[in-house]
Amino acid sequence: MGGEGKIPCLDFSGEAMDEESEAWKALSSKVRESCETHGCFLVEYSKISVQLSEAMFMEMKRLFDLPEDTKKKHNSTLRFNGYFCSPFSSIHESFGINGAHHIQLARAFTNLMWPPHGNPSFCEVLNSMSSKMMELNLIVLKMVYESFGLENYSYGLQEENNTGNFRLIKYKVPISNDPTIGLIPHTDKNFLTILSQNEVQGLEVMSKEGNWIQLSIPDGCFMVIVGDSLKAWSNGRVHAAAVVMMKGQKERYSCGLFLSPREDLTIEVPEKLVDQHHPLLYHPFTYSDFLNFYTSNLSEQALELFAGV
Numbered sequence: 304m305g306g307e308g309k310i311p312c313l314d315f316s317g318e319a320m321d322e323e324s325e326a327w328k329a330l331s332s333k334v335r336e337s338c339e340t341h342g343c344f345l346v347e348y349s350k351i352s353v354q355l356s357e358a359m360f361m362e363m364k365r366l367f368d369l370p371e372d373t374k375k376k377h378n379s380t381l382r383f384n385g386y387f388c389s390p391f392s393s394i395h396e397s398f399g400i401n402g403a404h405h406i407q408l409a410r411a412f413t414n415l416m417w418p419p420h421g422n423p424s425f426c427e428v429l430n431s432m433s434s435k436m437m438e439l440n441l442i443v444l445k446m447v448y449e450s451f452g453l454e455n456y457s458y459g460l461q462e463e464n465n466t467g468n469f470r471l472i473k474y475k476v477p478i479s480n481d482p483t484i485g486l487i488p489h490t491d492k493n494f495l496t497i498l499s500q501n502e503v504q505g506l507e508v509m510s511k512e513g514n515w516i517q518l519s520i521p522d523g524c525f526m527v528i529v530g531d532s533l534k535a536w537s538n539g540r541v542h543a544a545a546v547v548m549m550k551g552q553k554e555r556y557s558c559g560l561f562l563s564p565r566e567d568l569t570i571e572v573p574e575k576l577v578d579q580h581h582p583l584l585y586h587p588f589t590y591s592d593f594l595n596f597y598t599s600n601l602s603e604q605a606l607e608l609f610a611g612v
């Protein structure tokens with residue numbers, strides 16, 4: 304199964320969650336090392352309980368079982384905020400919800416899906432899961448900054464400079480010989496993504512050497528994936544891992560919090576990360592221009608083509 308064991312699983316609990324502690328510093332170094340070597344890692348995070356995860360996947364099933372016309376009501380002009388059936392895969396459908404970590408936005412979504420009174424239990428689970436995943440994303444990002452010697456650095460950490468897009472995904476069981484895969488190979492374009500899945504595996508990640516590694520994510524663990532925006536910010540020090548989801552024999556549900564720069568935020572390499580051994584690799588760009596470029600050419604070399612020096 305080539306290399307799976309090499310993707311580290313880091314424990315985000317106890318003393319290591321105290322920003323002043325040595326354990327925090329030690330964990331930050333491991334985070335950086337994993338981001339540099341693999342572009343991803345697994346996390347144990349006790350603040351998201353098994354009960355919450357189980358409730359999330361149970362509620363998700365109810366959501367995807369709603370009539371197509373109801374699901375389609377969740378649409379908007381905001382990027383990634385809507386109900387999507389992938390043009391690349393007949394077994395993939397998803398909801399993207401911006402700001403579900405804010406209770407009023409979680410409620411607006413559930414009121415739309417379950418009119419007129421909403422769905423309080425779904426709303427609570429959605430809001431709680433996205434808030435905790437948002438919190439974990441911000442911890443990881445802070446650790447990455449600190450591990451590069453940028454203490455008190457707040458870029459993209461403040462609410463007004465980022466967007467939390469919570470994504471709920473269902474992969475149906477393919478009809479017999481359906482050749483489709485679940486999700487095409489891609490790197491995420493945002494800063495960081497944190498994913499959780501039901502017990503069904505299928506996710507593969509590309510190693511830096513270019514080999515696909517089948518992941519076996521233990522129950523209760525979360526997957527952290529570095530996106531192109533963080534790779535660009537870091538002057539290519541961290542790696543953005545490509546993932547692919549193959550078709551499976553069982554229905555798979557996953558959900559994730561995509562921590563993204565605000566669309567007009569400029570992604571620019573800090574001076575500290577440029578020196579004689581690390582020449583500047585990327586010109587500054589806005590996240591919005593990068594996404595426009597990516598959606599118009601869909602190349603997996605988008606970052607290099609768009610912003611490469």
Ligand SMILES: O=C(O)CCC(=O)C(=O)O
Nearest residue numbers: 472498500506546548557
């Ligand atoms: O289904 C998953 O676990 C991965 C989803 C993913 O990579 C994405 O939506 O960008």
Ligand SMILES: [Fe+2]
Nearest residue numbers: 489490491546
């Ligand atoms: Fe992804």
